[in-house]
Amino acid sequence: MAEVEWRRMRAEELNALAKRDPIAIVPIGALEQHGPHLPVEVDALLGEEVALRTARLLDQQGIAVTVLPMLWAGVSEHHMSLGGTITLSQAAMTAVVGDICRSLTRQGFRRIVLFNAHGGNEAPLRAIARDLSPDLGAALVQLTYWLAAAEVVKPLLKSQSNVGHACEAETSLMMALRPELVAHDRIVSGLDASDSVESAASAGLYRWRSMAASTGSGVLGRPEAATRETGEALLEALPRRLAERLAEPVLWSMAA
Template sequence: MDTATEIEWMKLTFAELNARAAADALVIVPVASLEQHGPHLATGVDIVCATGVAHRIARRMVAAGQGVVVTPCVWTGLAEHHVPFGGTVTLDYAAFAAVLKGVVRSAGRAGFKRVMLLNGHGGNAEAVAVVGGECQTEFGLKCVAGTYWHLAGDAFAPILERQSNVLHACEAETSMVMTLLPEAVRTDRLPDAHGPHSTRPEGQPAAMIRRRSFKDITPSGVVGDARSATAAKGEALLAAAAERIAAELANPKLWG
């Protein structure tokens, strides 16, 4: 094992982590959810994808000579809108914020000064941003937060056929899971893996937020169309996300 290039917190000793902290390594905390993902995907999709993206970002940064360590994924999130399907675990905001703050606080107490909350679940997006700001105020460290497909921006659109970015249990998520954990895909159910391409009713602008039960929006539990998903697309999406987000995190002005 080459500990100099190891990126996973849980695979390093306390002394190795102390050395990373002293060298001002960035801590990436993947944040996800455990919830329904249609008839064709296991419930751990967001955990798999958030972790996979985080690891690829970290490996790219380490290869460029930057110090990074990735914690295990915070696997519970805000998923009330998926509960009616079953198979979903959710927290309320207070519990969710407390868990994230506990992780960030611990990173600070371990000597780290920079943390990235890398979100992989749409229902967490606003909450993760709020918690990131509160962590800076309360713990005196530098904390950025973002959802990986928002940070990837327009990098995903050229790869996908039926959508321009991540939706839910869609072409994008299904493709990435085909790459990262193919046994989590029920390929025999792919013909049923499609639904509307938006969670908003006609006339509701993208900037206006109101959470609705996905059961009322999409009987299949899917937003988008997974029938065109492939592992090759998944590999391309992961590479695009890693390249874009690694460059964003390497910007010294971000941490000034």
């Protein structure tokens, strides 16, 4: 199996890789509160792991691929009032991700994946992909890992249809990957969230709202339903589906 981690490779190896029409995966997460039972690094830790597992599956198919180190700070203003959070402005995110992508294209990388692991990054990264793509001379794909593999996530969860926040899914993934970081005695339900604003906004309206206004615990979902077995199943299913999607030739051949 080839090395897929950018940070572990030498410059000459990366220069050679760039000549093989590789996929460069840029994982982007967050450093923010995850309720009373999970550490603040959840999004960064899980996103990098899923990205690496996805890349290794692509490598097994003979697809040249590399994964950059996780960009650990994201757009997390909505978590700031609960503490433990570092946030970037959208302007800072645009500048940093743009410069990373331009650095890649200057070295010959023409297939780039903005591999998102934090819900608050979804809209900013979609805008970045939209604005950068015409100027890069490269194919730029943006995905949020649980949304891009939603059809394999839902059947594995008991209490929700996809990833929430410090929920059954994220807690299960952490139980499988880093169980020592899960405080089982501090798990609380996130079902205290008021849905009045969300209901009003459901018909095509948007209003920004802090996480503290949605849930006093910092949790959205039911982490009490989490199990290590569910986490292990997710860690197998998510990368497999993402690798399938990223290996599709039509994804990279569509005219811009």
